[in-house]
Amino acid sequence: MKDAAVIKVQSDPKYLSLIRSVTAKIGELYGLSEATIEDVKLAVDEACSNVIKHAYGGDTNKNILVKYRVTKKGFEVLIEDNGIKVQPESIEGRSLNDIRPGGLGVHLIKRAFDIFQFDQRKRKGNRLRLVRFTK
Amino acid sequence: MKIEVKDYQGMKVMALSGEIDMYSSPALREEMMGLIHKRVTPLFVDFKGVSYIDSSGIATFVEGLKGMMSYGGRLKLIGLLEGVREIFGFSKLDRVFEIYGTLEDALTS
Numbered sequence: 175m176k177d178a179a180v181i182k183v184q185s186d187p188k189y190l191s192l193i194r195s196v197t198a199k200i201g202e203l204y205g206l207s208e209a210t211i212e213d214v215k216l217a218v219d220e221a222c223s224n225v226i227k228h229a230y231g232g233d234t235n236k237n238i239l240v241k242y243r244v245t246k247k248g249f250e251v252l253i254e255d256n257g258i259k260v261q262p263e264s265i266e267g268r269s270l271n272d273i274r275p276g277g278l279g280v281h282l283i284k285r286a287f288d289i290f291q292f293d294q295r296k297r298k299g300n301r302l303r304l305v306r307f308t309k
Numbered sequence: 310m311k312i313e314v315k316d317y318q319g320m321k322v323m324a325l326s327g328e329i330d331m332y333s334s335p336a337l338r339e340e341m342m343g344l345i346h347k348r349v350t351p352l353f354v355d356f357k358g359v360s361y362i363d364s365s366g367i368a369t370f371v372e373g374l375k376g377m378m379s380y381g382g383r384l385k386l387i388g389l390l391e392g393v394r395e396i397f398g399f400s401k402l403d404r405v406f407e408i409y410g411t412l413e414d415a416l417t418s
Contacts, residue, residue, distance in 0.1 A: 187332035194328075194361070212392055219363050223331045278364040278400050285399070 178243035185226045185255070186234040193240060194219050197251075200242045204249055206306075210286075214249070214306065217286035220279035221253050221302055229257030229300055248288070248308040256299035262292045311358070312340050321349050322412065326358025329366030338369045345373060350382030353415055357388035362396055374406060383407065385415040 181196050183189040197218045201211035222238055230236045239254040265280055284290050289305035310327035321344060329337060344352055354370075370386070377384045385407045389397065397403045409415035 187330065190330050190332055191328060194330075216361075216363060216396075219330060223363065223365065226331065278367055281400070282364060282396075 178241060180239065180241045182237055182239050184234065185230045185236040185238050187223070187226060190219055190222060193222050193238075196240070197242070201249070204242075204244050206249060210306070213282075213286035214251075217283040217304065218251055218253070220282050221251075221304065224279060225253065225255045225257065225300070229255045229260060231258065233257075245305070247305050249306045251287075251304045252293075253302045253304070254296070254299065260292060260300050310337065312337060314340065314344070317353070317412070318416075320351060320353065322353040322355055324355040324358070328361040329359060329369075330361065330363045331365045334363075334365040334369045337366065338372070341369065341373045342376065345376040345382070348380050348382065350377065350380070351385055351415075352377065352382065353385050353387055353412060355387050355412065356390065356393060359393055360390065362393050367396065367400060367402065370406070371402065385409060385418075387412050387415050 179196075179200055181193070183192060194215050197215045198211050201214055206214065218240065222240070225238050226232065226234070236255065236257060239252075241252040241254070243250050283304065286306060287304040288307045289303060291303045293301040293303055310325060310329055310333035313324045315322045315324060323341065323344070325337070327333065341352075370384075374384050387409045388411065389408060394403070394408070397406060397408065407415070407418070409418065
């Protein structure tokens with residue numbers, strides 16, 4: 175894998191700040207603007223929070239793998255877990271006009287990344303592929 | 310994240326600092342819902358020290374607002390930094406929350 179970075183963290187919410195810090199630093203190294211870094215950092219945090227909540231059902235003793243790389247398309251982040259398989263069709267945020275707790279995270283991920291895709295080739299667990307196109 | 314509840318002219322001000330995420334929001338929820346169960350109103354939340362908020366933090370405030378609305382209470386958010394304010398705007402919640410620049414602004418409204 176060329177020009178890439180990988181981190182593996184325990185599925186404990188206390189490590190989300192670490193994921194955010196690494197994401198911001200990687201974004202800086204890859205030349206993303208400050209505003210983009212903020213959006214991407216929040217989106218990766220939301221995606222990892224979803225892994226803890228949904229794929230691992232709150233189990234804080236599992237692993238989350240986050241891979242960052244620059245491809246021809248742009249800035250790519252892969253988030254992998256070995257938890258419960260996510261049904262992509264079941265992922266839909268609430269309408270932003272519907273004021274209630276929850277359902278906002280997926281909107282925050284999709285505003286930062288142009289591609290939001292689960293890799294169906296992964297047999298156990300999930301691999302979420304996020305790509306932000308180089309503008 | 311640090312949470313400090315202060316009394317100001319007989320009213321409650323919850324001053325927050327640090328980052329609000331899935332790790333810190335349960336403590337925030339517990340503190341805020343404790344005040345709401347006591348039917349505190351108005352409740353001022355001072356965001357000046359908050360550098361980051363994610364959807365779990367936003368959800369905590371939506372839950373708090375709904376709880377306060379049940380008894381006619383007022384939740385007033387003050388001093389939001391640009392990045393935090395932008396998240397409230399993106400989620401269209403700046404229309405439902407009372408958001409003020411300063412405590413003085415919030416007191417006179």
